[in-house]
Amino acid sequence: MTDREPFRTRIKVRHYELDTLGHLNHAVYHSYGEVSRLELLEKAGALGGLSGFAAVLLESHIVFRREIRASEELDVTCDAKFGSGKTFSMDTNIYKADGTLAAEITCTLGLMDLERRKLVADPRGRFAEAGADLKLLSTAEGD
Template sequence: MTEREPFRMQIKVRLYELDPLGHLNHAVYHSYAEVARLEAFERAARGSKALEEQKIAAVLLASNISYRREIRRGETVEVTCDVKFGTGKTFQMEQQIVKLDGTLSAELLVTVGLMDLERRKLVDDPRGRFERAGFDLKLLSTSE
């Protein structure tokens, strides 16, 4: 049995994303991670609008990043997302930003929850909510 790969997408570095040192601005790493998270959720939804109709959306609660290698102008990176569901109202997502040559540039560990947008409170059982909404959990998590 082969191990499944996490969700991944490519992003090309643009000139305006660089800092005065000529490498990717620290805040842009977080933006790349956010773009990949949103894309992963959208693809996993497979067109389902169930969470949106229930006025429930993913919300970022914490983000921790470790920078490993600089990213420079014109490079393309892959950003990965791998959800680790547990118990409770939150879940973890492990993310990596990797150059196309395989060099690890950054690792992120983020905490996410699903928020009821009317009550402004986190909902219980995010994994179950995704599943009942028709999301492809195998796209979100290599543990599924």
């Protein structure tokens, strides 16, 4: 286990993202998760070195914990977990500015070979070969 914090992105809620009840539309939570995932992949260097490959979303599950309103500033975390198969997971938490957990998103992803249109067998290994910072991608990576 590690005491490192997962990657974090700050997002401010915009008024047009609200639903008729005046809180963040359910679909926007998923968009915020995608923003965090893509920023993490970019910062870790996992996008530039993966020519011909792309991370693809296979499944997404969300648990709504607290209401989010207009103009709130949120911290959106993202942390990858690699196993031995073709897929990996990315856990995203959305926190209010006071640290209150507002939502938890768990996604299953794969790394697709864009020419073959198939998932690669070892996404972690492919990220490593591409020079990605695995310690930034995943708090489970050794120090």
